[in-house]
Amino acid sequence: MPERVHEITLTVNGTVRRVAVPGRRLLSDCLRHDLGLTGTHVGCEHGVCGCCTVLLDGEPVRSCLTFAVTADGHEITTVEGLADGERMSPVQRAFAECHGLQCGFCTPGFLCTVTALLRENPAPTDEEVLEGISGNLCRCTGYQNIIKAVHRAAELTAEES
Amino acid sequence: MTTKLFGEPVQRREDPRLLTGRGRYLDDLGPDALAAAFVRSPHAHALIRDIDVSDALDVDGLVAIYTWEDLPDRLAEPLPLLIPHPALTHGRTAHPLARERVRHVGEPVVMVVARDRYLAEDACALIRVDYEVLKPVVGVEEAAQGARLVHDDVPGNVGAHLVQEAPAADGRDARELIEDAPHTLAFRLDVERSASMPLEGRGVYARWDADDSSLRVYSSTQTSTSVRMAVAAKLGLPLPKVEVIAPDVGGGFGVKIVHPWPEEVLVPWAAMLLGREVKWAEDRREHFISSAHERAQVQFVRVGFDDDGRLLGLEVTILHDHGAYTPYGIIVPIITSTQLPGPYKLGAYRVEFSSVYTNTVQVTPYRGAGRPQAVFCMERTMDRIAAHLGLDRTAVRAANFIQPDEFPYDQGLTFQDGRPLIYDSGDYPESLRMLKELIGWDAFPAEKERAAAEGRRIGIGVGCYVEGTGVGPYEGGHVQITSDGRVHVSTGLTSQGQGHETVFAQIAATELGVPLERVSVVTGDTRRFGYAVGTFASRAAVMSGNAIALACRKVREKALRIAADALEADPRDLEITDGMVHVAGSPGAAIPLATVAVLSNPLRYAFDAEAARATQFAGASSPDRPPVDEGEEPGLEGRDYYSPIRSTFASGMHAAIVETDPLTAEIRILRYAVVHDCGNLVNPMIVEGQIHGGVAQGVGGALYERMVYDGHGQLLNASFMDFLMPYATEVPKVETAHLQTPSPLNPLGIKGAGEAGVIPVSAVIASAVEDAEGIPITRMPLSPSELFDLRRAAS
Ligand code: FES
Numbered sequence: 001m002p003e004r005v006h007e008i009t010l011t012v013n014g015t016v017r018r019v020a021v022p023g024r025r026l027l028s029d030c031l032r033h034d035l036g037l038t039g040t041h042v043g044c045e046h047g048v049c050g051c052c053t054v055l056l057d058g059e060p061v062r063s064c065l066t067f068a069v070t071a072d073g074h075e076i077t078t079v080e081g082l083a084d085g086e087r088m089s090p091v092q093r094a095f096a097e098c099h100g101l102q103c104g105f106c107t108p109g110f111l112c113t114v115t116a117l118l119r120e121n122p123a124p125t126d127e128e129v130l131e132g133i134s135g136n137l138c139r140c141t142g143y144q145n146i147i148k149a150v151h152r153a154a155e156l157t158a159e160e161s
Numbered sequence: 162m163t164t165k166l167f168g169e170p171v172q173r174r175e176d177p178r179l180l181t182g183r184g185r186y187l188d189d190l191g192p193d194a195l196a197a198a199f200v201r202s203p204h205a206h207a208l209i210r211d212i213d214v215s216d217a218l219d220v221d222g223l224v225a226i227y228t229w230e231d232l233p234d235r236l237a238e239p240l241p242l243l244i245p246h247p248a249l250t251h252g253r254t255a256h257p258l259a260r261e262r263v264r265h266v267g268e269p270v271v272m273v274v275a276r277d278r279y280l281a282e283d284a285c286a287l288i289r290v291d292y293e294v295l296k297p298v299v300g301v302e303e304a305a306q307g308a309r310l311v312h313d314d315v316p317g318n319v320g321a322h323l324v325q326e327a328p329a330a331d332g333r334d335a336r337e338l339i340e341d342a343p344h345t346l347a348f349r350l351d352v353e354r355s356a357s358m359p360l361e362g363r364g365v366y367a368r369w370d371a372d373d374s375s376l377r378v379y380s381s382t383q384t385s386t387s388v389r390m391a392v393a394a395k396l397g398l399p400l401p402k403v404e405v406i407a408p409d410v411g412g413g414f415g416v417k418i419v420h421p422w423p424e425e426v427l428v429p430w431a432a433m434l435l436g437r438e439v440k441w442a443e444d445r446r447e448h449f450i451s452s453a454h455e456r457a458q459v460q461f462v463r464v465g466f467d468d469d470g471r472l473l474g475l476e477v478t479i480l481h482d483h484g485a486y487t488p489y490g491i492i493v494p495i496i497t498s499t500q501l502p503g504p505y506k507l508g509a510y511r512v513e514f515s516s517v518y519t520n521t522v523q524v525t526p527y528r529g530a531g532r533p534q535a536v537f538c539m540e541r542t543m544d545r546i547a548a549h550l551g552l553d554r555t556a557v558r559a560a561n562f563i564q565p566d567e568f569p570y571d572q573g574l575t576f577q578d579g580r581p582l583i584y585d586s587g588d589y590p591e592s593l594r595m596l597k598e599l600i601g602w603d604a605f606p607a608e609k610e611r612a613a614a615e616g617r618r619i620g621i622g623v624g625c626y627v628e629g630t631g632v633g634p635y636e637g638g639h640v641q642i643t644s645d646g647r648v649h650v651s652t653g654l655t656s657q658g659q660g661h662e663t664v665f666a667q668i669a670a671t672e673l674g675v676p677l678e679r680v681s682v683v684t685g686d687t688r689r690f691g692y693a694v695g696t697f698a699s700r701a702a703v704m705s706g707n708a709i710a711l712a713c714r715k716v717r718e719k720a721l722r723i724a725a726d727a728l729e730a731d732p733r734d735l736e737i738t739d740g741m742v743h744v745a746g747s748p749g750a751a752i753p754l755a756t757v758a759v760l761s762n763p764l765r766y767a768f769d770a771e772a773a774r775a776t777q778f779a780g781a782s783s784p785d786r787p788p789v790d791e792g793e794e795p796g797l798e799g800r801d802y803y804s805p806i807r808s809t810f811a812s813g814m815h816a817a818i819v820e821t822d823p824l825t826a827e828i829r830i831l832r833y834a835v836v837h838d839c840g841n842l843v844n845p846m847i848v849e850g851q852i853h854g855g856v857a858q859g860v861g862g863a864l865y866e867r868m869v870y871d872g873h874g875q876l877l878n879a880s881f882m883d884f885l886m887p888y889a890t891e892v893p894k895v896e897t898a899h900l901q902t903p904s905p906l907n908p909l910g911i912k913g914a915g916e917a918g919v920i921p922v923s924a925v926i927a928s929a930v931e932d933a934e935g936i937p938i939t940r941m942p943l944s945p946s947e948l949f950d951l952r953r954a955a956s
């Protein structure tokens with residue numbers, strides 16, 4: 001028997017998108033496979049690694065633990081929506097400058113997390129940075145350059161505002 | 162020179178795409194592909210009595226279900242054993258889908274193809290496999306007892322047994338020298354299982370082009386060239402009709418060098434059969450129970466030494482758990498046994514290992530590949546000797562170092578590449594001096610005393626290693642300069658985040674004298690380069706880096722020859738700067754490389770401005786010679802291979818200061834220092850990043866990560882919830898210093914750097930905790946509750 005589908009409306013990176021999804025479809029799969037926004041990654045599908053982090057109404061959430069239907073009517077920002085046109089955001093530029101990524105698989109989750117973190121707290125201390133990224137796994141970098149990148153992003157944001 | 166880029170901390174060229182969500186990882190491809198999913202064994206050891214698929218047939222969107230019975234000839238055979246070795250007398254590999262018997266939880270039994278992954282998993286859940294459950298063999302010691310067998314035709318569960326002896330200069334062997342030594346010690350060490358655990362799992366996506374009878378396969382692999390050969394052979398296709406591409410890969414760390422995985426042959430086969438695109442992306446539980454693990458070993462050590470702590474003889478007996486199958490041979494225990502000597506002169510050495518089958522996930526290399534266990538063994542031995550004699554731990558190490566004037570140094574063993582284990586270069590005393598300064602070794606006892614006065618327990622530890630890197634047999638590079646002045650570089654080996662696009666571009670730009678922006682690099686795409694070995698064993702920079710440099714030198718030589726003709730100059734007087742060939746010291750007479758590229762091809766349709774401009778230089782060819790002269794080729798391109806006579810040996814030393822909580826036994830790393838020598842650095846920023854990442858994985862292995870199997874062979878912690886990988890809060894800041902002793906073996910003087918960071922960490926942390934606690938540490942990882950128990954037992 002074919003599955004029942006639900007029509008939902010999401011505002012993704014500022015664009016209104018309508019999509020029909022079964023009730024069990026994860027937001028991560030909806031973004032990646034229904035909307036073609038493959039920048040959001042899936043590392044565990046059980047809420048631990050943080051690769052799938054997106055911003056739901058500005059707040060970081062794990063899209064692998066969110067059903068797409070529950071995001072109906074909400075605003076979502078994914079890694080594809082962080083840059084301002086061709087110019088990367090301060091967080092993205094800081095990651096490049098500080099070598100805060102290697103394979104890049106965890107990176108979209110970190111970028112979304114850090115974007116929200118710096119919005120809340122534009123000049124975090126070392127402790128606050130650690131706390132802020134302590135829900136995201138990276139198997140490549142050992143985090144040192146990610147921590148550096150968060151501070152650098154704070155600096156860039158301050159300089160540019 | 163503006164184009165000297167070798168050695169600079171150049172920012173990575175792969176980053177803009179990876180930072181903006183434009184990376185292309187395996188599961189980002191093929192949006193319309195059918196999805197494959199697998200029914201995997203829930204039992205560690207069982208016979209398959211029956212497979213009933215009838216309930217699954219009603220699932221909406223189901224396309225096909227396959228079991229072993231459906232597989233054609235070559236596919237129905239066991240998968241290849243990649244690296245045979247005479248000592249591996251009983252190598253065994255799995256069938257792509259289980260045939261009659263399963264030997265570990267997670268072994269694939271049925272493949273389902275459906276419209277999407279949700280539906281494919283629905284069908285999997287409805288397939289009923291009737292198993293006759295057998296008692297499994299779990300744990301290396303149970304395996305070695307041989308009471309029950311993993312494979313009926315492997316007596317005692319022993320897959321391989323190997324002894325290597327390196328006698329002393331006077332011919333006396335290790336056992337004899339240990340007997341006669343003034344001091345001897347004997348003890349046992351244990352290392353548990355961990356795994357590579359890249360954040361992106363494995364994955365395969367295949368497209369069959371029926372019009373062209375050709376197959377294109379994308380795989381999240383560390384070796385696309387070898388996957389291609391395996392797929393062509395298994396599916397009976399002509400090699401030129403199969404192309405394999407490694408797209409962006411979300412980490413590998415060893416596990417993705419194994420090939421072909423069952424899914425790598427099954428998914429393309431289904432795509433051909435169905436005439437549809439098919440994709441499989443591994444989920445995390447599958448990765449835990451169906452890919453590969455590493456590390457687990459038990460080591461029995463006997464050592465003899467003199468009053469200064471100088472080694473007279475060392476004997477190590479290793480029990481190595483290789484899991485249910487041996488697709489990757491016995492590389493891991495071979496590396497453990499041959500890298501164990503580290504930077505030391507051992508006197509005489511005897512090493513023996515038995516590699517045994519268990520009903521658990523197979524064991525194949527994970528970053529470090531047997532070296533972390535080797536270094537744990539050697540460095541624990543050094544600390545024991547120091548404790549026994551009441552000497553400083555670094556003094557005992559220094560007393561045993563190979564000295565800088567003793568290179569090349571022959572350890573008298575046969576290495577993983579089957580070649581003599583001869584160290585090419587290094588400076589171990591200097592490395593230790595730098596490390597002691599960096600961590601403040603000599604001032605530590607006072608610090609420790611101060612801490613003790615405050616009721617705090619701190620300890621310092623040290624660990625040294627030598628790592629064979631850049632193993633052969635070869636890699637190749639291809640370089641083409643096109644008439645728009647762009648430089649296209651390709652090499653067959655793959656990338657999983659090491660920044661190869663950047664470092665290879667740095668090498669090419671430096672060799673050719675062109676701006677970095679003009680160079681593009683493609684790796685791991687068999688359409689561009691068909692012969693390669695793969696990315697493992699810290700070999701990419703050494704092997705492909707040198708191959709690309711050699712290919713560039715060929716192209717450069719040709720460019721200078723053509724430019725010399727055009728400029729009526731002597732090629733020996735020419736230089737290339739910023740993409741312009743000019744007479745040294747006279748910038749006036751110059752010709753862009755773009756123009757040289759046009760001149761290199763006698764067919765000169767004026768498709769672009771450069772070709773039109775080049776006509777001013779045309780017409781030089783002699784009417785008595787063919788337009789493409791003997792020994793010449795049209796175009797400005799070159800290909801070359803680098804094949805070393807043996808590996809090059811990088812080295813390093815780490816030190817850490819830890820604090821242990823007197824009540825809770827929690828272990829905190831206060832400082833972590835690394836001195837690292839990988840010869841000439843191509844990009845210091847990238848090398849440091851590799852070290853940071855390696856140390857973090859090492860910390861995981863030392864304090865957190867283990868695979869918890871119960872007596873039934875169930876992996877109890879097969880999720881990120883329960884398998885504890887370090888977050889940012891668990892990893893110390895790594896302080897690094899570089900020593901550069903160039904390798905004399907290759908043109909660029911480089912050694913590998915990819916694995917180094919992880920290698921000595923367990924040894925260093927054990928050393929530091931032992932110093933803090935005064936209790937011998939003999940097994941890793943070490944959790945607070947285990948330390949707590951050790952304290953109890955000691956008091
Ligand atoms: S994929 Fe969502 S937390 Fe790991």
Ligand code: FES
Nearest residue numbers: 102106138139140
């Ligand atoms: S960069 Fe590879 S997992 Fe973080």
